[in-house]
Amino acid sequence: MATQIAQIIDGKLLAQQVRDEVAVQVEKMKAAGKPQPGLATVLVGDNPASKVYVSSKQKACAQAGIESFGFTLPASATQTEVEGLVKELNADPRVNGILVQLPLPGELDEERVLNAISIEKDVDGFHPLNIGRLAQKGRDPLFVPCTPAGCILILDKLGVKLEGANAVVLGRSNIVGMPVALLLVRRNATVTICHSKSRDLPGICRQADVLIAAVGRPEMVRGDWVKPGAVVIDVGVNRIDDPEHPKGSRLVGDVNYNEVKEVAGAITPVPGGVGPMTIAMLLNNTVRAAQMAHA
Numbered sequence: 325m326a327t328q329i330a331q332i333i334d335g336k337l338l339a340q341q342v343r344d345e346v347a348v349q350v351e352k353m354k355a356a357g358k359p360q361p362g363l364a365t366v367l368v369g370d371n372p373a374s375k376v377y378v379s380s381k382q383k384a385c386a387q388a389g390i391e392s393f394g395f396t397l398p399a400s401a402t403q404t405e406v407e408g409l410v411k412e413l414n415a416d417p418r419v420n421g422i423l424v425q426l427p428l429p430g431e432l433d434e435e436r437v438l439n440a441i442s443i444e445k446d447v448d449g450f451h452p453l454n455i456g457r458l459a460q461k462g463r464d465p466l467f468v469p470c471t472p473a474g475c476i477l478i479l480d481k482l483g484v485k486l487e488g489a490n491a492v493v494l495g496r497s498n499i500v501g502m503p504v505a506l507l508l509v510r511r512n513a514t515v516t517i518c519h520s521k522s523r524d525l526p527g528i529c530r531q532a533d534v535l536i537a538a539v540g541r542p543e544m545v546r547g548d549w550v551k552p553g554a555v556v557i558d559v560g561v562n563r564i565d566d567p568e569h570p571k572g573s574r575l576v577g578d579v580n581y582n583e584v585k586e587v588a589g590a591i592t593p594v595p596g597g598v599g600p601m602t603i604a605m606l607l608n609n610t611v612r613a614a615q616m617a618h619a
C-alpha cells in the first residue's frame with residue numbers, strides 16, 4: 325500500500341484566528357459602551373496540571389481583553405464553601421462566565437457544583453442542563469464544552485464532510501469523549517464510542533473516516549489502526565519519560581504520531597493541536613455569555 329504523509333493541523337494558528345475574532349467582539353462591545361466581559365476561574369486544591377491550565381486561561385483572557393477573576397480554595401474546602409462561591413459568582417454582574425477547573429479534589433461532589441452554576445454563565449458547557457440539551461434532538465445548549473467544540477471547529481476548518489461519515493471516538497469522558505460524540509451525532513455522522521471494554525479496537529478504528537482519540541493512553545493508536553486518508557484528532561496529553569529530552573520527559577498524545585502521520589490524511593500534533601483550541605473556545609463562549617448578558 326502506498327504511504328501518504330498526513331496534513332499536519334496547526335491548532336495554534338486556528339486557535340489564534342478564534343482568539344483574534346474574540347478580541348474584535350470585545351472591542352465592539354467596548355465601543356458600544358458595554359461592560360468588559362469577565363471570566364471567573366475557580367481552582368480547588370493544588371493539582372499542578374490544573375494550576376497550569378487555569379493560569380493559561382487567565383493569560384488568554386487578558387490578551388483578548390476579557391477580565392479574569394481568579395479564585396483559589398484549599399483542597400480542604402467543603403461542598404458548601406465551593407457551592408457558596410459559585411452562587412456569589414452567579415450574582416456578580418462583572419462575571420459573565422464561571423469556570424470550575426476539573427477534576428475537583430477529594431470528596432467534593434462535582435455534579436452538585438456544576439449544577440450550581442447559572443446556565444447563562446456555564447461557559448464550560450458542563451451544567452447538566454446544557455449537556456442534556458446537547459444530547460437531545462431539537463434542543464440546543466447555551467454553551468458547548470470547549471475541547472469538543474474545538475475538535476469540531478478543526479474538522480470544519482479542514483472542510484471534512486461529517487454528514488454520513490464514520491466517526492469513531494475513543495473514550496467516553498464527560499469532558500471530551502461523550503460530548504464530542506454527541507456533537508458528531510448532531511452533525512449526522514455515524515458515531516461509534518469505544519471504551520476500555522470495547523472488543524477489537526484496531527478493527528473498529530480502521531472503519532473511521534474521522535478518529536478522535538481521548539482516552540489518556542500514551543500513543544495507543546498505532547499506524548495500522550488507521551484507514552488511509554482518515555482524519556485523526558488527538559486529544560490526549562500524556563507526559564512520558566524520555567531520557568533524551570532535556571526535561572527527562574515529554575508530552576505525547578493518545579496517537580502514535582510518527583506511525584499515524586504516514587497513513588492518515590490529516591492529524592493534529594501534540595502539543596499544538598487540540599490543546600490551544602480549548603482555550604480559544606472558552607474565550608469564545610465567554611464573549612458570547614457577555615453578549616447575551618448585555619443584549
Ligand code: GUN
Pocket residue numbers: 423424425426427448470471499602
Ligand atoms: N479539566 C480538563 N479539561 C477541562 C475543561 O475544559 N474545563 C474544566 N473546567 N476543567 C477541565
